[in-house]
Amino acid sequence: MATLEIRDLHVSVETKEGPKPILRGVDLTVGSGETHAIMGPNGSGKSTLAYSLAGHPKYEVTAGTVTLDGADVLAMSVDERAKAGLFLAMQYPVEVPGVSVTNFLRTAKTAIDGQAPALRTWTKDVKAAMELLRMDPEFATRNVNEGFSGGEKKRHEILQLELLKPKFAILDETDSGLDVDALRIVSEGVNRVRSGGEVGVLLITHYTRILRYITPDFVHVFVDGKVAEQGGPELAERLESEGYDRFLPTGTVTA
Template identity: 85%
Template sequence: MSTLEIRDLHVSVETPEGAKQILRGVDLSVSSGQTHAIMGPNGSGKSTLAYSIAGHPKYEVTSGEVLLDGEDVLAMTVDERARAGLFLAMQYPVEVAGVTVSNFLRTAKTAIDGKAPALRQWVGDVRTAMENLRMDPVFAERNVNEGFSGGEKKRHEILQMELLSPKFAVLDETDSGLDVDALRIVSEGVNRVKSTTDVGVLLITHYTRILNYITPDFVHVFVDGRVAEQGGPELAERLEAEGYDRYLVGTN
């Protein structure tokens, strides 16, 4: 059993007008096997939370803590965070020209585990994971995210999650830009990983449609860099019916 704890987290980002505070004291605790949905209107700090956990240099943590099994995540480099068991599926995955998907995946697995995976077993694992995600085998020889459609990029993110077996996965708006079929396949991939591992999931989303496929244990509503309300799956159903307007009164 592992725990990811976020304690009174304050985060700023540099803008042309100077430093702007985005997160204003976030408290959150995720345990192995749990799915926490982070919801809220645009600009509420959801993605800032994701990138702060992952260690993006653009985001400055001004106070607070992020602990993974009691270890200070904020003191770790980005690669150390990955080896400790953190995984980020980015909202906008970047292209890596000249690096094939197969080379990227095996290099990442080797870096995280500290040794190269046994080749025959690895090839079989990759093939099975790609088949489950309805990915053509030739996909493995394409350059990472180069010319990928939105659905292909998001399937590739879940492919990484399945093969790298993190303790905690932060999925930043994995549903954005997906059609219904791609959303279902990506959601099935997340559920498949959860059913075979104890991965804890922070699922960041603006809409509730992905929650029709991935049932959260907890829902947290972000407004103006804070958790405005939290509850169970029923909270997401209420947001679907009512929207975020009632949280925004007096915030502008």
């Protein structure tokens, strides 16, 4: 059983006006097999948490700790965090011209495991995962995310998740830009990963629609860079009916 522990995390981002505090003391513990939904209005710090955990250089941790099984995550480089078991599915996956999906996936798997996967087994695993995600076989020969639709990009993120088998998956608004069919297919992929009980999931979302397909164990509401409330799946149901207004100052309108 692995544990990702976040304690009193403060994070700032550099702006034209200088450093701007975004996270203001986040405490969160995620264990193997647990799914934590991170919800909240736009600008509340949800994506900042995701990119800070992954090691994005734009975000500066000014206080607090992040540990994975006791190891200091904040002292690790981005690739070391991936090797330690952290995985980030990006809200806006970037294009990588000149690198095919096939080469990208095998190179990533080799880097994380420290050795190349057996070609015959790997090819079989990739094909099986793509079939489950309803991906055309020719998809593997295309350049990473180049010319992909929104749904293709998100399915490619889940394909990576299924093949790389991290300890903790951080899914940053994986539901954004998806139609109903793509949302269902992506959610099925996440649920397959969850079913083994070995992967902890941080599911970051603005809306509750993905939670109709992926039932969280815990729900945390982010407001102004802090956890304002937490509970079980029933909290997401309450947010569905009430929105975030009760967490915000009078007169504030959420996007």
